[in-house]
Amino acid sequence: MSQRAAPAAPAALAAQMTHGPTGLKAWLTTTDHKRIGLLYFWTAFGFFLIGGIEALMIRAQLAQPNGHLVSAETYNQLFTMHGTTMVFLALMPLSAAFFNYIIPLQIGARDVAFPRLNAFSYWVFLSGGLFLNASWLTGPLFHAGMLNVAPDGGWFGYANLTERQFSPGPNIDFWLLGLQILGIASLAAGFNFIVTILNLRAPGMKMMRLPTFTWMTLVTQFLIITAFPVITVALVFVMFDRFFGTHFYVHQAGATPLLWQHLFWLFGHPEVYILILPAMGIVSEVLPTFSASRCSATRWWCTRASSSGSWAGACGATTCSPWAWGRSPTRCSPRPPCSSRCRPV
């Protein structure tokens, strides 16, 4: 094709851009970083409202002793879905909205490195969110005797409560599969933004000249690509236990349910920084701008190193030895450090 061989004239390019699909179709097929950013923003806001309604129902149930607004089972589904929604469907995609909209502008790129992968991330995220929330309405499909079969194991989903023996319904399955789908979206976006920030900077935009928000985004993406594989594996273990009869978290088979807590918090603590670093990045841009002053402290990279280590802090009540706390998680075997102190009943 002759059009491909020769670069299009600026006028032709402009015509191409203005004659693309319009209206709804434009939004459904877009690979433009700003539009995807807006999609992330409004979708996150929608899920944020759902999570807020769940929170209101929790508080209404607790407004007086022995409240009967919802049943015990539904209440457990409400707080599980509230936590899951706020972390994975509201806060993380809200950050993604800012990454998408702002990062290419801050580094002087025309778009992200892989625009179609970027659109893929958004649509996979949306499907994951819809899949999770579909559990509110699909009880009859599973002959559950109730409308709602939403996840009910807490947003932290501690094994072995999530095993088939203790949670026989489809609730936990929705949670496992939903989180896996969302994980795919986060991982794809993570690699996309790392490549974008490392490779698509404008000439002269050296790493140490990057705006703080871009730096925070880069650190966050590295956290995502190191933390999410851990939860992926942990969820696959639960899925194998539930569907194929393995015993990754079954103590009668010589395993320990504590393995879940170690894997989950090896993800969960970096996740805290995945949620807060972009917001801190935004504050570090807004504050100096409006006070017409430069930021003094740029020692924030320490948080990346410490966040994986703080996994150990979650072990307080399970009585891991405090000596395990200083240990680097990478040196920790899958067997939790406390197992040496186990005694049979």
Next chain:
Amino acid sequence: MLRSRWWLTSAALALLGCGGPFPQSTLAPRSDFARATDVLFRDIFWWAAAVFVVVELLLIIALVRFRHREGRAAPRPAHGHTILEIAWTLAPAVILVFVAVPTVRTIFTTAGEDIPPNALKVEVVGHQWWWEYKYPDLGIATANEMHVPVGKPVQVAITSADVIHSFWAPVLGGKRDAIPGHVNYIAFSADSVGDYSGQCAEFCGASHGNMRLRVLVDRDSAFQAWVDEQKGGPATPPKASLAEQGKAVFSRSACIGCHTIQGVSPGIIGPNLTHVGSRITVAAGLFPNDSAHLASWIADAPSLKPGVLMTRMKPPLTDADIAAVVAYLQSLK
């Protein structure tokens, strides 16, 4: 006169509302363990309060001094003040040392493993959704209500029969997880006689919120009397009494599959009922142990405690049968 008394009573009641009772307050320690964590909490609270005051003070000063005013040029921002930067890096580090050292020390002192040889040993097994207590040295098995003597060291060994629970009696000590296949310990000696309530502190399924517990701290003599009572076999109901009928109903019904009554039934799924009449609550601390609640519990436990393993009986017991079983259970002091 009457009116002033009414006012006084109302005022007293209102004040009572402010002052509690908060039976599960962590701020009212009643044991050495609880006091250790309370001291730590208060220490860290004052560090945090000091940091809060300093930060807010600086913020307010900056807001007032450097606010925009007509006709005044913007203040020149200071940058690169080395001494200041070193100071605000070192200060948090020093504060963290003062927080971390007592914290780690408290973790070690409350580990519950080094105990005096005369300590009373209690084994706790968490179940969905009740607590099983065993006193290995005394040969006692009971549920949901733990009795311990005042002022004596007690070691509690905690594990679980199904999912992860967490044993927590706030005024006597911190939470400790009950994990299947592990044993965790707490040790405490209670300061004062009382009936202290607690509950499961790790989400464990449908009735997690209904998994309560009590620790009854007794005077030595009362504790000894309780031990003597619990060590004996179950009471034998008098001939031709309602309780005796109840024993017959119990023995031929599904009850025996899950509950132990020494010499009557061997079930181990549910709580041991050998001395159930001596407890002050039923259904893991949910209801007072009286005829009405016992009867409705036997008739339809799932409606009182969602998800409970004790299902409605098929065919259901007649009201007369239930009344007889209630009389029998109440006779098991």
